[in-house]
Amino acid sequence: MTFSNQVPVAGMGCLCACGNTVANAFNGVLNADAHFVLPTGRVTSTYTNKYPVFLVPPREYKDKPADMTFSQFFFIEAAKQAFAQTGISPQQLDSKRVGVIIGASVHPSFHCFPIYRHWKEGKLSTQDIAELKKYLATPLAQWVSNYFHFEGPFQTVVTACASGTDAIGLAKNWIETGLCDAVLCGGTDEITESPYDGFIRLLVSTPQRCRPFCKTRQGINIGEGAAALLLTNQKTAQQLKLPCQGYVLGYGNACDGFHPTAPDPQGIGLQKALSFALKESGVQLQDIAFINAHGTASQANDSAESIAFNTILPHIPVWGSKGATGHTLGAAGAIEAVLSLQALNKRLLPATVGFTTPDEKLKLIPTIQHTAIEKRYAVSDSLAFGGCNAAIVLGASDVA
Amino acid sequence: MLPKLYINGFSCLTGDAQPAELAAFVEVRSLRRAEQISKNALLCAYRALAQAKLDKTDHANMGISMAIGAGALASTLKFMDSIIEDGDELSSPTAFASSVHNSVSLMLSMFLHIKGPCVITGQMDASLAGAFLTAQQFLVRNMCSHVLVVLTEDINPLLIEQIQKDSKVFDPFIYQPQAPAMRLSGALVISAEPTQVTQFVLDKVQLSRIDDVTTHSQPQLPICSCAHGLLLLEKYLKENAVFSMQEQFSGSILHIEGKPYVLL
Numbered sequence: 006m007t008f009s010n011q012v013p014v015a016g017m018g019c020l021c022a023c024g025n026t027v028a029n030a031f032n033g034v035l036n037a038d039a040h041f042v043l044p045t046g047r048v049t050s051t052y053t054n055k056y057p058v059f060l061v062p063p064r065e066y067k068d069k070p071a072d073m074t075f076s077q078f079f080f081i082e083a084a085k086q087a088f089a090q091t092g093i094s095p096q097q098l099d100s101k102r103v104g105v106i107i108g109a110s111v112h113p114s115f116h117c118f119p120i121y122r123h124w125k126e127g128k129l130s131t132q133d134i135a136e137l138k139k140y141l142a143t144p145l146a147q148w149v150s151n152y153f154h155f156e157g158p159f160q161t162v163v164t165a166c167a168s169g170t171d172a173i174g175l176a177k178n179w180i181e182t183g184l185c186d187a188v189l190c191g192g193t194d195e196i197t198e199s200p201y202d203g204f205i206r207l208l209v210s211t212p213q214r215c216r217p218f219c220k221t222r223q224g225i226n227i228g229e230g231a232a233a234l235l236l237t238n239q240k241t242a243q244q245l246k247l248p249c250q251g252y253v254l255g256y257g258n259a260c261d262g263f264h265p266t267a268p269d270p271q272g273i274g275l276q277k278a279l280s281f282a283l284k285e286s287g288v289q290l291q292d293i294a295f296i297n298a299h300g301t302a303s304q305a306n307d308s309a310e311s312i313a314f315n316t317i318l319p320h321i322p323v324w325g326s327k328g329a330t331g332h333t334l335g336a337a338g339a340i341e342a343v344l345s346l347q348a349l350n351k352r353l354l355p356a357t358v359g360f361t362t363p364d365e366k367l368k369l370i371p372t373i374q375h376t377a378i379e380k381r382y383a384v385s386d387s388l389a390f391g392g393c394n395a396a397i398v399l400g401a402s403d404v405a
Numbered sequence: 406m407l408p409k410l411y412i413n414g415f416s417c418l419t420g421d422a423q424p425a426e427l428a429a430f431v432e433v434r435s436l437r438r439a440e441q442i443s444k445n446a447l448l449c450a451y452r453a454l455a456q457a458k459l460d461k462t463d464h465a466n467m468g469i470s471m472a473i474g475a476g477a478l479a480s481t482l483k484f485m486d487s488i489i490e491d492g493d494e495l496s497s498p499t500a501f502a503s504s505v506h507n508s509v510s511l512m513l514s515m516f517l518h519i520k521g522p523c524v525i526t527g528q529m530d531a532s533l534a535g536a537f538l539t540a541q542q543f544l545v546r547n548m549c550s551h552v553l554v555v556l557t558e559d560i561n562p563l564l565i566e567q568i569q570k571d572s573k574v575f576d577p578f579i580y581q582p583q584a585p586a587m588r589l590s591g592a593l594v595i596s597a598e599p600t601q602v603t604q605f606v607l608d609k610v611q612l613s614r615i616d617d618v619t620t621h622s623q624p625q626l627p628i629c630s631c632a633h634g635l636l637l638l639e640k641y642l643k644e645n646a647v648f649s650m651q652e653q654f655s656g657s658i659l660h661i662e663g664k665p666y667v668l669l
Contacts, residue, residue: 006408006545008546050493051492051493051494052493052494110505110506113475113476113506113527113528114475114476114481114504114506114527115475115476115478115481115482115561118485118488120563121482121485121489121563122485122489124563124566125486125489129567134567134574134575137563137564137567137575138575141529141564141575144527144528144529144531145528146528147528147531158534158538158611159528159531159535160526160528160535160538160539161526161527161528161535162524162525162526162527163473163476163506163507163525163526163527164506164507164523164524164525165505165506165507171524175524175539175542178542178545178546179538179542181546182407182542182545182546183407184407184538198488198493199481199484199485199501199504202488202493202496202501203484203496203498203501203502203504204501206493206496206497206498206501207498207501207502208498256546257522257548258522258523258524258548259520259521259522259523260469260510260511260514260519260520260521260522260523261514261520262511262514262515262517262518262519262520263515264511265502265503265508265511266502273520274520277520278522281548285546389505389507390502390505390507390508390511391505391507391508391510391511391514391523392507392511392514392515393507393510393523
């Protein structure tokens with residue numbers, strides 16, 4: 006089989022602590038304006054007076070139906086934006102094979118902490134049973150597929166923090182191999198007790214706003230949100246006269262096999278993922294405007310990434326966006342993909358929020374101010390627990 | 406038309422991997438901190454890889470496509486237990502790290518020296534289908550030369566207890582209440598081209614959606630949501646016959662067609 010390696014993005018949407026659309030989120034990134042707060046009221050933990058997180062503002066989910074989880078609601082909102090941008094409704098894809106691939110981490114786990122607590126206390130209620138039934142019935146991608154009445158394949162990717170990037174990469178492949186005419190893809194995640202306490206107990210969270218690639222970085226801030234992209238094949242795009250927000254051009258993935266929570270120190274798996282994505286895309290290094298780094302601001306992540314970038318993508322500007330959005334776990338790769346496409350289309354590369362002081366050990370200085378860009382391609386990567394690495398190559402809307 | 410998949414090794418495990426079984430492949434002491442589902446997955450993977458007769462150098466170019474229906478439940482519950490019983494300030498970071506879906510795939514990549522792509526699918530009973538689709542994509546995109554497709558499923562004591570009290574409590578998600586709760590795991594080594602040891606060829610692997618979730622067939626398994634398809638596949642492979650397998654789950658249909666492979 007031969008492939009064009011150029012899958013158009015017809016529409017995209019985003020909901021996160023920085024904003025309730027892709028444009029607003031991008032502006033939030035530019036202005037370092039985000040809902041960065043202590044999660045009192047959302048999370049029950051003794052740490053809520055100390056460790057802030059990047060939350061979707063409550064006004065954005067005041068209309069959330071009671072029978073939807075936050076992860077479901079965030080993704081549906083982002084997906085509706087993506088469809089609004091295309092100018093078509095989901096029903097207009099009825100004659101097409103439409104797949105759904107979503108990356109997430111919290112929802113696909115046993116996300117039933119209050120119920121579990123009730124059970125341990127011998128106080129399981131009929132309401133709890135109803136919630137458990139809902140949990141059994143609603144694998145995320147399948148639920149979204151049902152919601153929009155799509156009839157193609159669906160997949161919930163649970164490669165932890167690389168899930169969003171994997172979802173987009175796999176969606177590209179589903180279209181190129183003819184499995185689908187269109188794929189609604191992206192990532193979504195929400196903050197609950199488990200990731201909130203878990204990252205704090207792993208000693209990788211910081212009470213301060215995170216500082217990717219900075220000498221003074223002290224760790225991560227987790228966040229929540231979703232981003233959705235509607236990818237189509239060229240024929241569908243032409244038939245339905247869909248707009249183009251950009252392209253997904255390459256996808257690479259490789260594992261480290263190194264450590265449960267830390268990447269390979271040399272970023273070996275990441276180097277392999279980046280190399281594969283680049284080769285697949287056919288994009289030349291000199292045409293890449295920037296790398297959107299995973300940039301969690303943990304010591305290990307930023308060190309491994311800097312080595313991988315200096316080896317595979319030397320001298321290309323690096324932008325870390327988690328100082329603006331937080332680390333949105335399974336949604337991160339998708340949110341960063343839509344922000345990267347927006348940056349390419351606006352021809353404006355944002356500063357790395359939080360970065361102040363170069364770390365001589367990293368040999369990498371990320372973007373320190375907003376910069377006009379002319380090149381039309383970008384790379385976005387994600388790293389995850391368990392040594393999973395994923396990378397995608399993106400093109401601006403005018404590269405075809 | 407997506408390519409056929411060739412099965413070069415297959416292993417299925419009902420229950421838990423025992424230390425003596427693992428000792429045939431690995432220093433058991435090195436697994437002392439591993440969760441049981443990881444040990445189960447690892448034993449199946451070792452056995453499937455032994456059948457596939459791959460050189461160790463092939464492992465670096467091998468992918469992992471893993472299905473895990475409801476995640477690493479034992480660790481997830483252990484972490485929640487530690488919050489409830491000890492308070493969040495003393496909750497277990499080790500249990501949290503092990504609770505992510507990737508913790509199992511890490512054991513595979515670390516112990517088997519696999520360095521290719523790795524994607525995990527977690528969507529209850531439809532997980533195995535997702536894992537097959539991903540493996541197919543890895544191969545057709547030349548992301549690796551072989552894929553280790555692994556399924557491992559944990560048990561959920563909360564659900565088991567409720568079902569034992571009332572077998573219809575989660576209708577339409579009915580599981581066989583009288584069967585003992587046990588973990589299930591399996592591994593297949595697949596490639597896009599036949600090898601000298603290819604046992605089976607899968608001509609078709611397809612997942613489609615259905616609207617009516619109440620008409621799904623009843624998995625004859627206790628709370629092992631994504632293992633049903635694997636056990637059916639095991640049955641067909643053991644029979645060494647042509648088969649067409651169509652499993653209807655909660656909202657989806659997995660369709661697999663296959664036959665024994667005869668080396669010409």
